[in-house]
Amino acid sequence: xxxGRLRDALVLAALALYAAPFFWQAxxxxxxxxxxxxxxxxxxxxxxxxxxxxxxxxxxMPRALLNSLGVALxxxxxxxxxxxxxxxxxVRLPVPGRGPILLAMIAATAFPQIATVSPLYLLMRTLGLRxxxxxxxxxxxxxxxxxVIWLLGGFIREIPRALEEAAxxxxxxxxxxxxxxxxxxxxxxAASAALLAFLFSWNEFLFAYSFTATExxxxxxxxxxxxxxxFEVPWGDIAxxxxxxxxxPVLIVVGFQRYLVRGLLAGAxxx
Amino acid sequence: xxxxxxxxxxxxxxxxVADRRLGWLxxxxxxxxxGGLTVYPAIWVIWxxxxxxxxxxxxxxxxxxxxxxxxxxxxxxxNAAGVTALFTVAxxxxxxxxxxxxxxxxxxxxxxxxxxxALLLLAWALPSVVTAKMFEWLYHPSGxxxxxxxxxxxxxxxxxPALALPSLVxxxxxxxxxxxxxxxxxxxxxxxxxxxxxxxxxGAAGVQAFARITWPLVRPILLVALLFRTLDALRAFDIxxxxxxxxxxxxTETLTVYAYRALFQTLQIGFGSAIGVVVFVLVMLVAWxxxxxxxxxxxxx
Numbered sequence: 001x002x003x004g005r006l007r008d009a010l011v012l013a014a015l016a017l018y019a020a021p022f023f024w025q026a027x028x029x030x031x032x033x034x035x036x037x038x039x040x041x042x043x044x045x046x047x048x049x050x051x052x053x054x055x056x057x058x059x060x061m062p063r064a065l066l067n068s069l070g071v072a073l074x075x076x077x078x079x080x081x082x083x084x085x086x087x088x089x090x091v092r093l094p095v096p097g098r099g100p101i102l103l104a105m106i107a108a109t110a111f112p113q114i115a116t117v118s119p120l121y122l123l124m125r126t127l128g129l130r131x132x133x134x135x136x137x138x139x140x141x142x143x144x145x146x147x148v149i150w151l152l153g154g155f156i157r158e159i160p161r162a163l164e165e166a167a168x169x170x171x172x173x174x175x176x177x178x179x180x181x182x183x184x185x186x187x188x189x190a191a192s193a194a195l196l197a198f199l200f201s202w203n204e205f206l207f208a209y210s211f212t213a214t215e216x217x218x219x220x221x222x223x224x225x226x227x228x229x230x231f232e233v234p235w236g237d238i239a240x241x242x243x244x245x246x247x248x249p250v251l252i253v254v255g256f257q258r259y260l261v262r263g264l265l266a267g268a269x270x271x
Numbered sequence: 272x273x274x275x276x277x278x279x280x281x282x283x284x285x286x287x288v289a290d291r292r293l294g295w296l297x298x299x300x301x302x303x304x305x306g307g308l309t310v311y312p313a314i315w316v317i318w319x320x321x322x323x324x325x326x327x328x329x330x331x332x333x334x335x336x337x338x339x340x341x342x343x344x345x346x347x348x349x350n351a352a353g354v355t356a357l358f359t360v361a362x363x364x365x366x367x368x369x370x371x372x373x374x375x376x377x378x379x380x381x382x383x384x385x386x387x388x389a390l391l392l393l394a395w396a397l398p399s400v401v402t403a404k405m406f407e408w409l410y411h412p413s414g415x416x417x418x419x420x421x422x423x424x425x426x427x428x429x430x431x432p433a434l435a436l437p438s439l440v441x442x443x444x445x446x447x448x449x450x451x452x453x454x455x456x457x458x459x460x461x462x463x464x465x466x467x468x469x470x471x472x473x474g475a476a477g478v479q480a481f482a483r484i485t486w487p488l489v490r491p492i493l494l495v496a497l498l499f500r501t502l503d504a505l506r507a508f509d510i511x512x513x514x515x516x517x518x519x520x521x522x523t524e525t526l527t528v529y530a531y532r533a534l535f536q537t538l539q540i541g542f543g544s545a546i547g548v549v550v551f552v553l554v555m556l557v558a559w560x561x562x563x564x565x566x567x568x569x570x571x572x
Contacts, residue, residue, distance in 0.1 A: 004381055122315075174293055250396070264454075
């Protein structure tokens with residue numbers, strides 16, 4: 001038993017070491033500039049909040065955080081809403097050609113963004129959507145949608161048909177059944193799909209970098225990639241900005257781990 | 272169904288037609304979005320790749336296969352293709368070995384499983400731009416932790432053409448190994464302990480048990496993980512674009528970075544699209560090859 005406890009502690013220590021690059025960035029974000037270059041000791045002599053003050057008061061980060069949050073939340077809602085309806089139709093209703101549609105969904109999850117970024121850019125320009133939230137919402141939602149449909153279709157398939165049939169004999173029509181029977185049962189699965197869609201949108205870089213031009217729509221990854229340095233790179237400020245950009249993913253990994261893991265496993269086991 | 276079987280066929284088919292109509296109605300919004308923003312662009316990009324399009328100079332004319340013909344003799348393209356192949360093979364190989372090892376270490380974990388999985392998934396969940404910025408700082412010649420731990424050396428990890436690609440691969444491996452580890456770990460948890468007990472009775476333990484029980488059961492899921500990781504590595508863009516920008520001297524310029532540069536920095540929409548199409552075809556071919564391999568394994572099992 002003691003050996004087991006020691007072994008557990010060793011594995012945890014090894015994993016903490018694995019995550020060290022992140023903790024190092026956290027330490028950098030509270031280290032005074034004078035102790036950054038050159039690096040003289042592992043632990044800082046004193047801690048400072050100045051990098052966070054700079055990032056929150058004098059950079060584009062706050063606006064970028066707002067843009068990212070808005071874009072990610074709306075595109076997630078759009079993807080999960082449309083995905084739930086489509087997933088239900090594909091596994092429960094006699095839609096002609098659903099086999100090919102499902103196959104196309106799997107193929108679409110493998111599409112490289114770099115191939116569709118140029119036509120999408122031209123499309124957004126034509127529609128006058130450059131540098132707007134809407135461009136990113138549409139692009140992110142459509143990119144996440146195939147995986148969401150696949151996940152939700154799979155979760156809906158696991159719900160026993162008998163429940164729907166019971167509702168039908170009680171006089172509920174399809175829509176009522178979908179709302180009162182399917183939706184509550186598929187909610188945990190929808191949470192998994194939503195977390196993955198949210199993470200995709202929050203982390204997405206290529207579309208955001210290509211379709212945005214000003215702080216009106218620049219998301220966190222873009223703001224971080226373009227983080228300004230006047231004469232030298234402000235490593236402490238960048239570290240602070242990185243930490244802020246990492247908040248939602250960290251929250252998800254710590255707080256919603258079960259749903260995240262379930263979604264990841266279900267998404268990988270599409271056959 | 273509990274309803275009586277004596278439904279007239281006309282009523283039955285009326286319900287069927289209604290269901291079918293409802294099905295299309297529920298599918299329509301998703302298909303519309305996917306049609307407009309995924310399928311249409313995927314076809315349009317092929318059309319774009321057959322044209323000269325340089326908007327700043329007002330150039331827009333038919334090119335035919337000229338871009339593709341040029342790519343066959345373009346040394347920058349072949350360099351990028353080589354970098355992409357090396358990056359993909361190296362990172363996927365390292366990820367699968369490390370990921371499997373991590374899963375095996377995690378399997379026996381009794382206490383702190385949630386913390387362990389959180390520490391593991393952290394690297395995977397971070398935005399890749401954050402990871403790129405983190406590693407850029409870790410690799411910094413005078414302020415970076417890596418050189419400090421090596422005893423105060425001043426190695427220019429990202430500035431040396433010989434070191435930049437391995438450094439980039441390492442950053443990507445850090446980011447993506449947790450995905451492989453999680454899939455393998457989930458599979459390992461489903462292997463019943465009795466199998467190992469039975470093997471032990473037969474005198475098989477340790478390496479032998481691994482070879483006889485663990486490996487055959489984990490291999491299929493590892494193959495699936497490799498499929499996803501290979502596709503992601505071929506499509507990867509953020510990490511090299513932000514960490515090295517494709518440099519130094521093109522030593523980390525992948526096909527995706529070259530395509531981006533052509534599209535948005537030299538503004539050759541047609542030529543850049545042609546490189547994008549090449550990535551597209553490459554990804555689809557690899558996916559098809561993997562799926563065949565997975566199907567064959569399943570058939571054999």
